[in-house]
Amino acid sequence: MHHIKAILFDKDGTLFDFHASWAGWAEGELNALAEGDPLRRADLARAIGFDLATRGFAPDAPIIASTLQETAALMVPHLPGVALPDLIARLRSSGARAEMVPAVPLRPLMLRLRAHGLVLGIATNDAESAAHMHLDRAGISDQFDQVLGYDSGFTPKPAPDMLHAFARATGHDSAAVLMVGDSLHDLTAGRAAGMMTMAVLTGIAKAADLSPMADLLAPDIGHLPDLLGLE
Structure with a gap:
């Protein structure tokens, strides 16, 4: 996992608990x-x-x-x-x-990831403007190098277009990017883009549904530092 230089997050069900x-x-x-x-x-x-x-x-x-x-x-x-x-x-x-409920304490996690030099981004099938508002209210809008929504000019997930755009914009090869999401759309897009994929269970889908398409599986994104071997 030391080859991972960037993390691309889905928003709903990943950063924020979907049902809540x-x-x-x-x-x-x-x-x-x-x-x-x-x-x-x-x-x-x-x-x-x-x-x-x-x-x-x-x-x-x-x-x-x-x-x-x-x-x-x-x-x-x-x-x-x-x-x-x-x-x-x-x-x-x-x-x-809508009032977003964080899946985990988000700002400490994002600060920790960035402290280790990781580039962070968002690829959501929500509108880009809504994503910015949700991130801003959660106090983490300054932690992301790029925020992409379905209306940002790229075919939305499960197509890999947004993911390729993030890799190009940040100067990283797709193989150095980890796509993190809670749905098969996220994982399918990640696989198609040539990225590693991580599934989390803070959405609606179950582990059995996601595991065939996931390189990593965790209850929530709070497990990222341990999975990445961060000190």
Whole structure:
């Protein structure tokens, strides 16, 4: 692991606990969009893979790794009279305001990684502007050399485009970059980019789902220093 010079993180489910961060937001948006119609609410929930009874996401919920545009496209057929661009704008705005719950204490971890000379970045299928807002509120926006979202000009994950862009921008060969994420989209992108991959279990996917595509597997990103052999 001493050949790793940079770490590229997914955001939701990796830096931030997915369920703790997004379940409340999803429930609130579904209630608001349904406007008191229980059938519409159920249809919207089903479209994004949200279980209204448990207030949780299904393991295969499309919202987990989808871009904002993809999520809105799943919902808009159940919202008569709502235009897709308007729904995208609404979800972008409300999602940026969602209260993110860190998976671990983030700033001490990022400072420790950077102290060992590691270059850090974000590749998320969320909007770039929302990612910056979430990182800023978590007090870690200054720790990343590059933040890329689905709307940053590159094909989103599971394509490797964002990952290649990060490697080019930071001057590192892909083999020297570790891609860390909580979904198969993250790991598939990492493998396609020629990077090492690390799966964490702070998203929705289980270890059995992720391990075939992961070079490393850990409960959360707090295990990174030990796995990298940092003092």
